[in-house]
Amino acid sequence: MFWVDEQNSGSRTITSSNNDDTQEILAYFTRSYCKNKRGTEMEEKILVTGGAGYIGSHTVVQLLEAGLSVVVFDNLSNSSRAVIDRISKLTGSKSLDFIEGDIRDRTAVRHALRDQKISAVVHFAGLKAVGESETEPLKYYDNNVSGSVVLLEEMMKTDINTIVFSSSATVYGNPEYSQYHEDTPPAPANVYGRTKLIVEDILRDLKKSQPSWRIALLRYFNPVGAHDSGLIGENPKGIPNNLMPFIAQVAVGVRQKLSVYGNDYPTPDGTGLRDYIHVEDLAAGHLATLQYLKIKPTLLTLNLGTGQSYSVLDIIKAFEKASGKAIPYEVVGRREGDLAEYYADPSLAEKILGWKAQLGIDRMCADTWRWKKNNPAGYSNIK
Ligand code: NAD
Ligand code: UDP
Numbered sequence: 001m002f003w004v005d006e007q008n009s010g011s012r013t014i015t016s017s018n019n020d021d022t023q024e025i026l027a028y029f030t031r032s033y034c035k036n037k038r039g040t041e042m043e044e045k046i047l048v049t050g051g052a053g054y055i056g057s058h059t060v061v062q063l064l065e066a067g068l069s070v071v072v073f074d075n076l077s078n079s080s081r082a083v084i085d086r087i088s089k090l091t092g093s094k095s096l097d098f099i100e101g102d103i104r105d106r107t108a109v110r111h112a113l114r115d116q117k118i119s120a121v122v123h124f125a126g127l128k129a130v131g132e133s134e135t136e137p138l139k140y141y142d143n144n145v146s147g148s149v150v151l152l153e154e155m156m157k158t159d160i161n162t163i164v165f166s167s168s169a170t171v172y173g174n175p176e177y178s179q180y181h182e183d184t185p186p187a188p189a190n191v192y193g194r195t196k197l198i199v200e201d202i203l204r205d206l207k208k209s210q211p212s213w214r215i216a217l218l219r220y221f222n223p224v225g226a227h228d229s230g231l232i233g234e235n236p237k238g239i240p241n242n243l244m245p246f247i248a249q250v251a252v253g254v255r256q257k258l259s260v261y262g263n264d265y266p267t268p269d270g271t272g273l274r275d276y277i278h279v280e281d282l283a284a285g286h287l288a289t290l291q292y293l294k295i296k297p298t299l300l301t302l303n304l305g306t307g308q309s310y311s312v313l314d315i316i317k318a319f320e321k322a323s324g325k326a327i328p329y330e331v332v333g334r335r336e337g338d339l340a341e342y343y344a345d346p347s348l349a350e351k352i353l354g355w356k357a358q359l360g361i362d363r364m365c366a367d368t369w370r371w372k373k374n375n376p377a378g379y380s381n382i383k
Pocket of ligand 1: 076221
């Protein structure tokens with residue numbers, strides 16, 4: 001048995017995966033999923049590394065809502081135990097387990113995979129600060145690359161061969177064009193991006209040697225927003241590097257003003273343009289990917305973005321509208337390594353998965369603001 005959709009067709013069972021109807025079947029299930037997450041039932045247990053983090057936590061909520069069981073495996077180096085309690089509260093699900101562990105700890109990984117009878121892994125665990133990756137490269141190669149190798153070796157030993165990997169638009173580097181296609185040759189310009197590309201290469205090599213593996217390399221653009229409950233959201237430690245969490249901290253009064261890094265770019269208002277994607281859309285992309293890999297033993301490389309770009313000033317305006325707060329800012333010099341503009345060509349993900357980002361900039365700002373207003377100190381004051 002493959003999938004059972006109770007909601008839309010009474011009880012529809014699909015048993016075949018290798019026929020010409022695959023695209024149609026996939027589109028059907030992705031559509032049903034989008035309409036009603038609880039309508040699709042998959043009797044599976046997914047290990048989510050880094051599942052207590054920003055993108056991981058939102059994805060875990062959607063996996064639970066889709067009827068999957070989830071084991072979060074996280075060393076809490078950039079997250080909090082409180083996230084797990086929030087997810088339980090939010091979903092009311094009893095199908096969530098949490099293991100505090102490090103992906104570089106072979107024994108802990110093996111136990112998690114074997115004892116929990118895992119069928120697929122969604123691999124978010126990693127370090128992601130570009131600046132820090134330049135000053136502490138070994139820490140990044142160890143955590144992101146060595147950690148992924150340990151995870152894959154242990155998956156191999158336990159006969160688990162489905163993995164969805166968090167890659168990044170950073171792998172593209174600085175190509176000639178601003179719209180990035182999956183076949184744009186990758187050339188990351190920093191250590192963080194290189195760790196992502198190395199893991200992509202490892203997974204491509206693994207697929208060549210083990211054709212039965214089911215692998216997705218998802219290249220995220222700029223994730224923003226939060227769950228609309230206001231219970232979970234992005235919780236950066238220290239001074240945020242990224243635009244949206246910095247603006248949210250200004251709005252809530254934690255920081256006085258935003259520094260806008262340059263207004264002399266060749267863009268309509270002179271500030272940098274980026275493809276911001278709501279974290280809920282991103283999470284839905286992971287569920288659609290798991291569904292696809294279940295049907296097709298393939299390797300997918302997909303951009304997850306909206307295909308639309310907004311400037312820094314656009315985001316300030318939209319956040320002011322959503323929050324009713326003024327966002328004071330000062331234009332300063334360009335940030336080293338920044339590009340004027342980049343955005344996704346998201347058409348392949350739509351064609352293959354039937355997935356498309358749904359939520360616009362106003363919703364991204366409104367949900368970020370709700371999260372920040374309700375949790376000005378993030379999770380840090382929650383036991
Ligand atoms: P995050 O820091 O909020 O989440 C990562 C989680 O992984 C954290 O909970 C952290 O505690 C955990 N972790 C880190 N190293 C670990 C280890 N060795 N063992 C176990 N757990 C570990 O980051 P996020 O924004 O949710 O990003 C998730 C993934 O997506 C990362 O791999 C990141 O590189 C990638 N990504 C993020 C963005 C972004 O802008 N947020 C963009 C592209 C790609
Ligand atoms: N940015 C800014 N001030 C900040 C943080 C970011 O002006 O405090 C700008 C940055 O120059 C870029 C855009 O906002 O044009 C998005 O930056 P972010 O770091 O969020 O994403 P990335 O540049 O990594 O895509």
